[in-house]
Amino acid sequence: MRWINLFHANLRKEYIELKRYLPNTIAMVATFYFIFLGLFAGIQFIGDPSSAEANTQYLIVNYVFWFLGLMVIQTIGWEITNEAMRGTLEQLYMSPMGVWRIMAARLASSVVLNIMIITVLLFVTMATTGQWLNIDIITIIPILILTIISMMGVGFMIAGISIIWKQVSAFLQILQFVLAGLTFISVKQAPFLVYFPFVKGVDLVRDVMINGVSLSQIGIADFGILFGNAIFYFVLGLIIFILCERIAMRKGLLAHY
Amino acid sequence: MKPIIEVKNVNKAYKKRRSKECVQAVDNVSFSVQKGEILGLLGPNGAGKTTTIKMICGLLVPDSGTIEISGIDNTKHRLRALKHISAVLEGNRNLYWRLTVRENLEYFAGNRGKSRKEVKERVEQLLHDFRLKEKEKELVNRLSRGMQQKLAIAVSMLAESDVILLDEPTLGLDVETGYEVRELLKSIVKEYERTVIISSHDMDVIQDICDRTVIINKGKVVTDDKIENLMRLFEVKSYIFNLGGLLTDQQLELLQNRFTEMTYTPDTIYSTIEVDLFQNEAIYELFDILKMENTPVESFDRVTVNFEQVFMKIVNGGEKICVG
Numbered sequence: 001m002r003w004i005n006l007f008h009a010n011l012r013k014e015y016i017e018l019k020r021y022l023p024n025t026i027a028m029v030a031t032f033y034f035i036f037l038g039l040f041a042g043i044q045f046i047g048d049p050s051s052a053e054a055n056t057q058y059l060i061v062n063y064v065f066w067f068l069g070l071m072v073i074q075t076i077g078w079e080i081t082n083e084a085m086r087g088t089l090e091q092l093y094m095s096p097m098g099v100w101r102i103m104a105a106r107l108a109s110s111v112v113l114n115i116m117i118i119t120v121l122l123f124v125t126m127a128t129t130g131q132w133l134n135i136d137i138i139t140i141i142p143i144l145i146l147t148i149i150s151m152m153g154v155g156f157m158i159a160g161i162s163i164i165w166k167q168v169s170a171f172l173q174i175l176q177f178v179l180a181g182l183t184f185i186s187v188k189q190a191p192f193l194v195y196f197p198f199v200k201g202v203d204l205v206r207d208v209m210i211n212g213v214s215l216s217q218i219g220i221a222d223f224g225i226l227f228g229n230a231i232f233y234f235v236l237g238l239i240i241f242i243l244c245e246r247i248a249m250r251k252g253l254l255a256h257y
Numbered sequence: 258m259k260p261i262i263e264v265k266n267v268n269k270a271y272k273k274r275r276s277k278e279c280v281q282a283v284d285n286v287s288f289s290v291q292k293g294e295i296l297g298l299l300g301p302n303g304a305g306k307t308t309t310i311k312m313i314c315g316l317l318v319p320d321s322g323t324i325e326i327s328g329i330d331n332t333k334h335r336l337r338a339l340k341h342i343s344a345v346l347e348g349n350r351n352l353y354w355r356l357t358v359r360e361n362l363e364y365f366a367g368n369r370g371k372s373r374k375e376v377k378e379r380v381e382q383l384l385h386d387f388r389l390k391e392k393e394k395e396l397v398n399r400l401s402r403g404m405q406q407k408l409a410i411a412v413s414m415l416a417e418s419d420v421i422l423l424d425e426p427t428l429g430l431d432v433e434t435g436y437e438v439r440e441l442l443k444s445i446v447k448e449y450e451r452t453v454i455i456s457s458h459d460m461d462v463i464q465d466i467c468d469r470t471v472i473i474n475k476g477k478v479v480t481d482d483k484i485e486n487l488m489r490l491f492e493v494k495s496y497i498f499n500l501g502g503l504l505t506d507q508q509l510e511l512l513q514n515r516f517t518e519m520t521y522t523p524d525t526i527y528s529t530i531e532v533d534l535f536q537n538e539a540i541y542e543l544f545d546i547l548k549m550e551n552t553p554v555e556s557f558d559r560v561t562v563n564f565e566q567v568f569m570k571i572v573n574g575g576e577k578i579c580v581g
Contacts (some may be wrong), residue, residue, distance in 0.1 A: 001370075001372065002370030003370075005370050005371060005372050005373070005376075006367065006368065006370055007365055008367060008369055008373065009363070009366070009376075010363055010364075010367070010368075010369070012360075012363070012364070013353075013356070013360070013364050016356060016360060017355065017356075020355050021355070086350065086353070086354070087347040087350025087351060088350070088351060088352070089351060090311075090314075090316055090344075090346050090347070090351075091344075091346070091351045091365070091412070092368065093314075093315075093316055094314060094316075094339060094342075094343060094344055094416075095335045095339065095365075095368045095369050096337070096339040096340045097336075097368065097370050097372075098336055100567070102368055105389060159561060203529075246318070249315075249316065249317055249318045250317075250318045250508020252271060252311070252315055252317050254317075
């Protein structure tokens with residue numbers, strides 16, 4: 001019950017801030033859309049016309065997942081840095097719930113809100129390109145949940161680093177390109193990527209949305225890999241976060257920026 | 258009765274970032290706080306007050322020693338101990354400036370895992386008690402500094418914890434708001450039956466509110482006593498002598514060697530000596546030095562000291578002072 005209360009408090013805060021910083025939210029959505037238009041124009045005017053349709057479909061899925069990955073993975077890191085700058089981080093550390101739970105609740109809230117925005121953007125991009133993908137909710141949702149759990153693990157790793165070294169913005173910028181690499185490259189082209197966080201999930205979603213694969217067609221082995229990947233990275237992320245917290249508490253770095 | 262907070266032999270050292278030099282911020286600090294007490298934690302800048310407060314809050318891990326809050330060792334069971342303690346560490350910076358007064362209270366209450374019903378009831382109560390109801394829909398960045406400080410204290414009250422720690426609660430407030438916050442803190446102890454630890458540079462606040470003070474200097478506890486005892490000690494021991502002329506160089510040297518806490522103000526008509534006499538026989542020694550040159554003593558009296566002077570004497574004296 002306390003988890004639900006925590007989630008509710010953070011969802012409300014995230015929603016209020018999204019509304020109160022409306023120009024930022026609009027700018028973010030507009031940036032997403034205009035970059036997409038640029039990439040789409042590239043496929044139309046420079047790319048091979050015979051594969052333009054397939055390329056556009058890949059672009060939509062890859063781009064949307066890159067955006068989602070960026071949001072999930074960077075959120076906690078940004079939140080820690082912002083809270084330290086504002087002076088509220090130590091206040092969060094005074095909660096008997098523990099900061100990792102607060103951050104998990106905040107991340108889950110942010111995912112809920114961002115998925116709404118991303119869904120709208122997905123339909124806008126599909127309408128813009130005229131390429132309508134297979135939106136099989138029943139198949140997509142379990143894959144998406146496991147993929148996001150794995151992304152959250154990476155998010156916790158970055159958040160842990162940002163507790164100790166608050167100025168991680170340069171690193172987060174480089175991370176955008178690493179993420180682009182992980183979301184744009186298919187597992188079929190580089191099988192070793194299956195061990196990387198969330199790559200398998202994005203690959204499965206591509207299969208569902210582009211090739212029309214249904215839940216029954218996805219093997220148990222694939223789900224097993226996805227599940228194992230999600231749990232492994234989430235637990236690893238959490239361990240790194242808690243270790244970094246302990247270092248920060250020993251060295252007195254919590255409030256430092 | 259078992260104290261609600263027990264700090265035992267706590268040590269904390271930091272390494273300086275560049276020079277890697279080790280600085281002992283807190284050196285074998287021990288003190289305890291009883292339920293319902295208001296304790297003032299004092300010390301000059303860099304004395305180790307904030308480090309001590311942060312260790313009590315579990316935000317810093319001590320190198321050695323233990324800190325128990327309501328019998329729970331916060332170095333081993335941090336989250337359990339946090340159920341019994343709340344804090345205002347950075348005053349108005351502890352708040353979300355782009356949220357309203359009500360939103361801040363609701364968020365922090367929810368963050369402690371409280372249900373929506375509990376949150377609603379508690380927030381209503383605090384808005385009423387802290388006279389913030391009229392401002393409940395105001396964004397924090399539009400509030401006065403005093404109002405922000407009141408809200409920060411209200412946030413710390415959400416926890417319904419046994420102990421509240423306040424780091425510089427009146428810093429930057431004007432006289433009127435400072436007085437209001439002071440009265441608020443008194444009522445917290447009386448009406449809510451909380452234990453309060455205040456760290457402040459404002460001696461008037463400490464003197465007005467606190468029952469007892471722990472003074473830390475260079476990481477060590479130099480005094481742990483009731484304010485009235487400290488005041489009495491210095492009131493009894495501080496004297497002013499009015500002399501009918503000047504001291505000779507030899508007399509001055511002897512006095513300075515014998516009494517480290519001495520101020521001499523030379524004047525051809527009325528010179529004065531202000532001195533702390535901690536031992537009874539010291540006064541005879543002082544008279545002996547004055548008698549050497551037959552320096553006339555026009556009058557002498559006890560000096561009325563305020564708490565700020567007491568604090569300065571303790572800190573500058575540097576030695577441990579034991580009273581009572």
